[in-house]
Amino acid sequence: MPQENQNLEGPDPAVTLAQAAGLAEHLQRVGVQWLPAADPDSVTALAEQLRFAADGSPGEGSEQVAERTPEGTSEQVSAPPAVSPPTVPPAAAPPTVAAGSAQPSTAGPTTGFSLQSDSADPAEPYPGPSLVPEMRAAELAKFSEQVAACTRCEILSQCRTKTVFGEGNVAPRVAFFGEGPGREEDLSGRPFVGKAGQLLTKMIQACKFAREDVYIMNTVKCRPPNNRNPEPTEIENCREFFQAQFEILRPEYIVCLGLVSAQALLSTKLSVGRLRGKFHQYFDSKVLVTYHPSYLLRNPAAKKAAWDDLQLMLRDAGLM
Ligand code: SF4
Known part of the structure; x- marks a missing residue:
């Protein structure tokens, strides 16, 4: 296997998207001021879409997000509100x-x-x-x-x-x-x-x-x-x-x-x-x-x- 193939692999897109979703929610939660001011609904919708793209969990239109337990089961916790x-x-x-x-x-x-x-x-x-x-x-x-x-x-x-x-x-x-x-x-x-x-x-x-x-x-x-x-x-x-x-x-x-x-x-x-x-x-x-x-x-x-x-x-x- 040529070494250069490994070098072409970038970061895992799913991980990157999940991190971006977490960062967007955190910045909004701590009151970072956006220029122009961000619409809270749009930020929440974007985070939902990114999470959905990252792990396939139900995002759009859902208030509940499935979180994994160590045993691999999932239970419902609530998505952070705007x-x-x-x-x-x-x-x-x-x-x-x-x-x-x-x-x-x-x-x-x-x-x-x-x-x-x-x-x-x-x-x-x-x-x-x-x-x-x-x-x-x-x-x-x-x-x-x-x-x-x-x-x-x-x-x-x-x-x-x-x-x-x-x-x-x-x-x-x-x-x-x-x-x-x-x-x-x-x-x-x-x-x-x-x-x-x-x-x-x-x-x-x-x-x-x-x-x-x-x-x-x-x-x-x-x-x-x-x-x-x-x-x-x-x-x-x-x-x-x-x-x-x-x-x-x-x-x-x-x-x-x-x-x-x-x-x-x-x-x-x-x-x-x-x-x-x-x-x-x-x-x-x-x-x-x-x-x-x-x-x-x-x-x-x-x-x-x-x-x-x-x-x-x-x-x-x-x-x-
Ligand atoms: S409520 Fe009791 S433990 Fe808390 S600060 Fe007052 S004296 Fe201390």
Whole structure:
């Protein structure tokens, strides 16, 4: 076989088209301004056509897109909806933080909606408009200040050294969602900087991202004493903050790291073993559940399963 024949082969057209579809959706989702302004319906229709050309899945006129599970079966997840132009006021009303109160908020979360796993219902779009990155950063900074002053959880607020709000790209394709700060995080005020954080960084890099490309955050923003799990009331106290973060960030994918964040986000009691290996939905973010890096440090044999989960996301995103 002459060598030059191999050199004539270009990139796989199906892969290229799938990546183009993913990029078009992502640019629209993060509020990139087009000149002239793109018609959201046209962008959605183009993405559908490209996806259809790439993998033959039903695109035009369909609100449901078949996604593959590792077992090769498919289940229905909803196609991301079109978003509004980004020159608009903040998406989420700031939560009212009652200083000195350890009670859960009775006002309810700003979002208050998540689908159970395996739901075939269409995705509910994030409320309000998508913000440009500068406005996202400003809104997140406001919430970070509120978290720093928060005393809703009497024990956690007294034990903490620093609150750990979250950090990273404010217009991310992927947000990693952990449980709560550990000792190193409590001292530094940054998420995932201890041993588990170093492993998470390697997992992110294995996905061909840098830490700065993604957003990293936790369910509760204050360290539980002795690294115990957060109490249900503490999670509910902090729910308003992590929901507001997701409303601002609107990541294409949310990766729940471990049981606490997965159960809190998806409002389920199912185990990580039951939840992993397929997509769930939180508004129009696709949610993947996998093992917490701390668990992987204690159980290295589970690393392969965690990598399988991340590969599921990378394939869906057209990144491998
Ligand atoms: S964990 Fe959240 S709700 Fe509780 S005190 Fe800290 S910031 Fe406030």
